[in-house]
Amino acid sequence: MQGMKEIKRRIRSVTNTRQITKAMEMVAAAKLRRAQEAAENARPYADKIKEVISSIAAGTRDFSHPMLETRPVKKTGYLVITSDRGLAGPYNSNLLRLVTQTLKERHASQDEYVLFVLGRKGRDFLLKRDYPVIEAVIGLSDTPSPEEIKTISTKAISMFADQTVDKLVIFYNQFVSPLVQTPVEKQLLPLASEEVLSGPVSVYDYEPDSETVLEVLLPKYAETLIYSALLDAKASEFGARMTAMGNATDNATEMIETLTLQYNRARQASITQEIAEIVAGANALS
Amino acid sequence: MAMVQVEIVTPQRKVFQGEVDILIARGVEGELGVMAGHAPLVTPLKTAPIRLKRGNEETLIAVSGGFLEVRPEKVNVLADTAELPEEIDVEQAKQAKTTHENALAGLNKNDPDYSIHKQALELAEVRLQVAEKGRKSM
Numbered sequence: 001m002q003g004m005k006e007i008k009r010r011i012r013s014v015t016n017t018r019q020i021t022k023a024m025e026m027v028a029a030a031k032l033r034r035a036q037e038a039a040e041n042a043r044p045y046a047d048k049i050k051e052v053i054s055s056i057a058a059g060t061r062d063f064s065h066p067m068l069e070t071r072p073v074k075k076t077g078y079l080v081i082t083s084d085r086g087l088a089g090p091y092n093s094n095l096l097r098l099v100t101q102t103l104k105e106r107h108a109s110q111d112e113y114v115l116f117v118l119g120r121k122g123r124d125f126l127l128k129r130d131y132p133v134i135e136a137v138i139g140l141s142d143t144p145s146p147e148e149i150k151t152i153s154t155k156a157i158s159m160f161a162d163q164t165v166d167k168l169v170i171f172y173n174q175f176v177s178p179l180v181q182t183p184v185e186k187q188l189l190p191l192a193s194e195e196v197l198s199g200p201v202s203v204y205d206y207e208p209d210s211e212t213v214l215e216v217l218l219p220k221y222a223e224t225l226i227y228s229a230l231l232d233a234k235a236s237e238f239g240a241r242m243t244a245m246g247n248a249t250d251n252a253t254e255m256i257e258t259l260t261l262q263y264n265r266a267r268q269a270s271i272t273q274e275i276a277e278i279v280a281g282a283n284a285l286s
Numbered sequence: 287m288a289m290v291q292v293e294i295v296t297p298q299r300k301v302f303q304g305e306v307d308i309l310i311a312r313g314v315e316g317e318l319g320v321m322a323g324h325a326p327l328v329t330p331l332k333t334a335p336i337r338l339k340r341g342n343e344e345t346l347i348a349v350s351g352g353f354l355e356v357r358p359e360k361v362n363v364l365a366d367t368a369e370l371p372e373e374i375d376v377e378q379a380k381q382a383k384t385t386h387e388n389a390l391a392g393l394n395k396n397d398p399d400y401s402i403h404k405q406a407l408e409l410a411e412v413r414l415q416v417a418e419k420g421r422k423s424m
Contacts (some may be wrong), residue, residue, distance in 0.1 A: 038298070041300070044300065045364055049364060202357060206327070206328050207313055212330070213329065216353065217330075
């Protein structure tokens with residue numbers, strides 16, 4: 001039987017831990033709500049851009065643009081969105097596992113791809129394993145603004161435009177519900193033409209002309225896609241953290257119960273033993 | 287007179303929604319005014335104030351990296367940034383203006399940073415202009 005003092009100390013320590021995990025759970029829940037709102041607010045903008053592009057595509061004959069054309073892939077760019085901080089359950093590890101597995105299956109050598117990383121966890125993990133990370137952004141705020149990722153997204157898109165990479169793929173945790181986040185892989189560029197061409201269509205005049213408008217809009221659309229993915233990933237991060245911390249709180253509660261039971265048993269045992277000793281002593285005297 | 291529905295959105299939020307008599311914006315091809323019943327049109331916008339007139343009132347909105355979509359029943363402005371006069375931090379804009387002016391003074395026109403500073407300077411100037419003229423009645 002463990003010493004009573006020892007058990008008491010452990011109960012206190014677990015109670016402290018539970019307080020912290022409980023607080024983190026509530027903070028994550030509040031941030032999750034804000035992240036979901038941000039994702040919601042970004043939607044009208046993305047939908048509109050897509051609608052205008054679809055309309056141009058539908059209204060223009062022999063419509064083409066480098067960003068819409070699939071070319072032979074010699075080099076692929078991967079954007080990986082992870083979090084800066086841990087304590088979010090399997091959030092980062094699931095995603096990074098998907099990334100490393102996909103890279104291993106698809107590419108024979110590291111010359112065939114480059115990585116753009118958002119988030120400290122992903123950057124540290126991938127750099128440590130000598131992956132070709134060419135650009136990384138860390139320290140993004142909880143509800144990031146488009147400017148915060150402007151550098152990295154512009155770089156990725158311009159590398160596609162000048163044909164340094166022939167394909168851009170994005171990895172992030174898709175937000176399904178606060179309890180479920182799935183690591184997904186999505187092709188960013190070239191834009192999937194069936195996706196661009198579907199959707200509502202309107203007929204417009206273009207000023208100065210449709211090509212120029214498209215020239216401005218397509219990179220913007222690609223940036224918007226990256227930004228939406230980031231917002232989605234942020235919502236997932238807080239969802240994952242909330243779940244992980246909720247579980248930790250439950251586990252701590254369970255542990256406190258077990259320890260309290262142990263403590264009471266030890267206390268009773270020591271009382272019983274004391275009584276037995278007193279009785280034995282009294283018996284010896286009489 | 288018929289009014290026209292206007293909505294101004296950025297990736298982060300909806301900045302303005304409402305009815306106006308006329309919207310005046312600076313497109314890449316020049317200034318254009320949109321009133322109710324305008325033909326459908328799409329054009330990129332320059333970094334400049336958008337003027338919204340309603341009755342005797344005029345509101346300016348500082349817009350950068352935007353484009354304008356005109357539809358028969360509605361006008362949408364999609365922009366990288368858009369701010370109402372009261373949202374602009376004048377001190378910050380003044381500071382940005384000085385910083386970028388100084389940066390530009392030391393740069394060659396062919397320098398890749400030149401256009402970045404140029405754009406930032408333009409935005410700061412537009413912000414100041416909007417903050418100053420803001421809302422007015424005629």
